Every structure is written in structure tokens, then in C-alpha cells.
Amino acid sequence: ETGVTQTPRHLVMGMTNKKSLKCEQHLGHNAMYWYKQSAKKPLELMFVYSLEERVENNSVPSRFSPECPNSSHLFLHLHTLQPEDSALYLCASSQLGQSWRDTEAFFGQGTRLTVV
Amino acid sequence: AQSVTQLGSHVSVSEGALVLLRCNYSSSVPPYLFWYVQYPNQGLQLLLKYTTGATLVKGINGFEAEFKKSETSFHLTKPSAHMSDAAEYFCAVSRSNTGGFKTIFGAGTRLFVKA
Numbered sequence: 291e292t293g294v295t296q297t298p299r300h301l302v303m304g305m306t307n308k309k310s311l312k313c314e315q316h317l318g319h320n321a322m323y324w325y326k327q328s329a330k331k332p333l334e335l336m337f338v339y340s341l342e343e344r345v346e347n348n349s350v351p352s353r354f355s356p357e358c359p360n361s362s363h364l365f366l367h368l369h370t371l372q373p374e375d376s377a378l379y380l381c382a383s384s385q386l387g388q389s390w391r392d393t394e395a396f397f398g399q400g401t402r403l404t405v406v
Numbered sequence: 407a408q409s410v411t412q413l414g415s416h417v418s419v420s421e422g423a424l425v426l427l428r429c430n431y432s433s434s435v436p437p438y439l440f441w442y443v444q445y446p447n448q449g450l451q452l453l454l455k456y457t458t459g460a461t462l463v464k465g466i467n468g469f470e471a472e473f474k475k476s477e478t479s480f481h482l483t484k485p486s487a488h489m490s491d492a493a494e495y496f497c498a499v500s501r502s503n504t505g506g507f508k509t510i511f512g513a514g515t516r517l518f519v520k521a
Contacts, residue, residue: 294449297474333496333511380449395509
């Protein structure tokens with residue numbers, strides 16, 4: 291199995307739908323992340339979970355709701371999205387130790403989300 | 407505050423030519439610096455990273471980068487481009503704090519390799 295797996299790879303949803311993105315890591319890491327990658331914009335960090343607790347939320351709209359039930363799984367629940375939310379959503383994991391900086395993030399392949 | 411600037415959103419080189427992708431950073435503390443590569447329809451993959459020690463860092467696929475503190479740069483190079491190097495490249499700097507961890511990414515540089 292690959293290190294970080296995201297499902298689905300592609301998702302098309304209407305603005306009134308509710309859907310969830312799933313991320314699973316098989317690396318034994320203790321931190322997981324959601325990033326948003328839009329065309330012509332820098333990669334944006336959305337949420338960080340460390341030891342299953344949310345430690346960072348970068349002013350993400352409430353229509354995005356993360357869930358981290360255990361250290362291996364991370365979800366992003368979506369509801370009433372807007373067309374501008376269409377993007378590639380990337381999940382990543384890393385092992386945070388004594389030195390927070392000495393980390394390497396392993397990324398999943400992403401979910402390409404299109405909101406219509 | 408930390409930030410990363412990648413000069414040039416697109417770079418085009420001929421196969422066999424030198425690859426140079428530029429990255430400048432700003433950081434109030436000694437940085438940890440990274441280069442990631444993203445192939446089409448894929449996530450990001452770490453190419454190399456600088457933490458401490460030797461300022462010339464070698465990574466995968468023949469890439470290397472040199473940390474120059476005086477120039478606040480961490481440019482990525484490869485002596486001879488290959489068609490398979492065509493991808494998007496992201497420079498990143500990491501920040502540590504007691505509340506969590508954040509990696510700041512540059513906007514990315516798309517590398518085109520011409521036959």
C-alpha cells in the first residue's frame with residue numbers, strides 16, 4: 291500500500307450536496323494535514339491535526355469540516371460548497387518529534403473536486 | 407513571518423541543458439528548506455531538504471540545491487534536464503512553534519523540457 295491514500299480521486303458535486311473526502315496514511319505518522327491547491331494560487335494549508343487534535347485552522351469557511359478519528363485517518367466533510375471551492379485537495383502526513391521543523395510531509399495524490 | 411518567493415512561474419529548457427529554479431525565502435529564525443516536485447495528477451513528493459550542516463544538498467533524480475544564507479536563497483539545479491523532469495516544483499520553508507507546525511509553500515514553478 292502506498293504511504294498516503296486519498297479517496298475519491300475525482301469528485302463532482304452540486305452546491306447543495308454533502309460529501310466527504312477521505313485520507314488514510316500507512317506510515318505511522320502522528321500529524322495529518324489538508325491542503326487546497328487552486329489554479330494560479332499558492333498551496334494553502336487548511337487544517338493540521340497533531341495526535342488527533344486540531345492544532346491549526348487557517349480561517350477556513352465552515353462549509354469545510356475536518357474530522358480525525360484516529361492517527362491514520364483524516365476526513366474532510368463538505369457541504370453547501372461554492373464553485374470557487376473547486377480545486378485539488380491534498381492530504382499529507384508527517385512525524386512530529388522534538389524538532390517540529392525537522393519534518394518531511396508525505397502527500398497523497400489528491401482529490402480533484404469540481405463544484406457545479 | 408516566513409515567506410517563500412519562486413522567481414518565474416514557468417521555466418523552459420532543452421533536454422540536456424542546465425535546470426535552474428530560483429527560490430528566495432524570508433525567515434526570522436534559521437529555516438528548514440524543502441523542494442517538492444508534483445507530476446501531473448499527483449501529490450507532492452519531496453526532492454530534497456536542508457536542515458543543518460552542509461549547505462549543498464543532494465536529492466533524488468540528480469537534483470541538488472544550495473543554501474546561501476547571505477542571499478536568502480535555496481535555488482534548485484540539475485546539470486542536464488531530462489524529459490521526465492517536466493513537472494511543477496515547489497520551494498517551501500518550515501516554521502516551528504509551540505502550537506503546531508506549518509510549511510509555507512512558494513507559488514510553484516512549472517518546468518517544461520523541450521526535445
